[in-house]
Amino acid sequence: xxxxxxxxxxxxxxxxxxxxxxxxxxxxxxxxxxxxxxxxxxxxxxxxxxxxxxxxxxxxxxxxxxxxxxxxxxxxxxxxxxxxxxxxxxxxxxxxxxxxxxxxxxxxxxxxxxxxxxxxxxxxxxxxxxxxxxxxxxxxxxxxxxxxxxxxxxxxxxxxxxxxxxxxxxxxxxxxxxxxxxxxxxxxxxxxxxxxxxxxxxxxxxxxxxxxxxxxxxxxxxxxxxxxxxxxxxxxxxxxxxxxxxxxxxxxxxxxxxxxxxxxxxxxxxxxxxxxxxxxxxxxxxxxxxxxxxxxxxxxxxxxxxxxxxxxxxxxxxxxxxxxxxxxxxxxxxxxxxxxxxxxxxxxxxxxxxxxxxxxxxxxxxxxxxxxxxxxxxxxxxxxxxxxxxxxxxxxxxxxxxxxxxxxxxxxxxxxxxxxxxx
Ligand code: HEM
Numbered sequence: 110x111x112x113x114x115x116x117x118x119x120x121x122x123x124x125x126x127x128x129x130x131x132x133x134x135x136x137x138x139x140x141x142x143x144x145x146x147x148x149x150x151x152x153x154x155x156x157x158x159x160x161x162x163x164x165x166x167x168x169x170x171x172x173x174x175x176x177x178x179x180x181x182x183x184x185x186x187x188x189x190x191x192x193x194x195x196x197x198x199x200x201x202x203x204x205x206x207x208x209x210x211x212x213x214x215x216x217x218x219x220x221x222x223x224x225x226x227x228x229x230x231x232x233x234x235x236x237x238x239x240x241x242x243x244x245x246x247x248x249x250x251x252x253x254x255x256x257x258x259x260x261x262x263x264x265x266x267x268x269x270x271x272x273x274x275x276x277x278x279x280x281x282x283x284x285x286x287x288x289x290x291x292x293x294x295x296x297x298x299x300x301x302x303x304x305x306x307x308x309x310x311x312x313x314x315x316x317x318x319x320x321x322x323x324x325x326x327x328x329x330x331x332x333x334x335x336x337x338x339x340x341x342x343x344x345x346x347x348x349x350x351x352x353x354x355x356x357x358x359x360x361x362x363x364x365x366x367x368x369x370x371x372x373x374x375x376x377x378x379x380x381x382x383x384x385x386x387x388x389x390x391x392x393x394x395x396x397x398x399x400x401x402x403x404x405x406x407x408x409x410x411x412x413x414x415x416x417x418x419x420x421x422x423x424x425x426x427x428x429x430x431x432x433x434x435x436x437x438x439x440x441x442x443x444x445x446x447x448x449x450x451x452x453x454x455x456x457x458x459x460x461x462x463x464x465x466x467x468x469x470x471x472x473x474x475x476x477x478x479x480x481x482x483x484x485x486x487x488x489x490x491x492x493x494x495x496x497x498x499x500x501x502x503x504x505x506x507x508x509x510x511x512x513x514x515x516x517x518x519x520x521x522x523x524x525x526x527x528x529x530x531x532x
Pocket of ligand 1: 155171183341349389400401403462463464466471472476
């Protein structure tokens with residue numbers, strides 16, 4: 110639908126959906142999106158555009174906050190997601206991916222989105238929540254997977270469906286799971302307050318963070334941010350990884366080039382993170398198949414966009430998926446061609462899978478690092494084929510995912526190479 114509307118109406122058009130005063134104004138022009146991403150904290154609100162997420166994530170979630178409160182909380186969370194912090198998380202990401210590969214069935218088809226979801230959930234538990242392997246890790250992983258699954262039904266986004274009619278009703282089931290998960294999360298926060306100095310996970314950094322007036326994040330704020338990081342970070346990254354395999358696996362030449370490049374990195378996270386073709390492959394996957402096709406801003410003052418005077422209250426949506434398909438930026442845009450990103454640095458309004466400006470995804474560096482670790486583990490050890498060569502795109506809640514979770518067959522698995530260490 111977006112593709113059709115984009116080719117019919119061009120760089121700016123309105124979708125008459127029952128949101129905002131007059132629907133949503135889609136913007137598919139990079140220069141105009143650059144101006145939208147430059148809006149200040151009191152000029153364009155993303156929290157208002159994400160409001161349907163509030164009952165799921167909580168009122169303190171970064172995704173639903175705006176203005177000064179958003180700025181305060183984002184500043185306190187950012188240090189845990191800076192690029193250089195990724196070194197601390199890389200080994201866990203790589204180990205969890207190898208553990209997953211060890212359990213893949215050989216010679217029969219399975220849905221590869223599932224192990225990807227499990228890896229990304231486990232990565233968050235380990236690196237964000239700081240939960241070490243063991244029975245508590247397994248229990249929390251299982252409970253969170255069930256909770257997220259129960260919330261994935263799109264019907265629950267409608268307020269009239271958000272009624273607790275007992276444990277068998279969709280909302281009732283979700284509320285009960287969420288309450289159990291919440292009490293475990295509160296226990297994790299209590300522990301982190303007592304031992305954060307000896308830890309290096311995101312939760313420990315959030316507990317230690319102070320704002321300009323010396324105030325810490327409250328338990329409720331941290332609780333809602335933990336849920337947010339899990340929800341924003343696990344399904345998105347798992348879906349992006351599944352898309353990457355959809356394009357790499359049938360392309361023998363690319364697979365061979367990636368395997369050669371990965372073999373030279375000695376299973377070392379820092380070296381893997383710097384591989385050029387792998388980096389370009391991740392970027393090209395997120396260009397051709399952006400997991401989130403649009404982002405939203407609600408104007409807090411009037412704005413002129415591409416010659417149109419838009420009043421306060423207008424819902425604007427930079428159309429990531431349409432900008433990524435512009436032939437002037439990406440010749441032959443439907444072709445999967447990682448080489449277009451080798452040695453190239455696209456402008457942030459031309460390659461924008463993580464949105465942009467003050468609201469750009471806080472986990473972008475984390476997601477890219479994780480995708481590289483997982484792809485390195487998988488491609489270095491498993492030969493695969495797709496069950497179907499035609500793969501349709503389907504909508505799963507707010508993400509665009511490969512149809513049926515991409516069934517694949519793993520043909521052969523090689524053992525993990527012992528890491529070469531300097532003597
Ligand atoms: C491939 C994986 C991912 C994709 C495609 C993605 C995409 C996005 C997009 C499009 C936004 C909205 C940006 C905007 O409005 O301009 C966003 C926001 C956000 N993402 Fe991600 N994301 C990914 C992974 C992650 C991860 C791993 C985390 C954390 C562990 C994360 C945490 C967040 C948070 C907290 C926000 C809200 C930022 C704010 O409002 O200030 N995301 N993400």
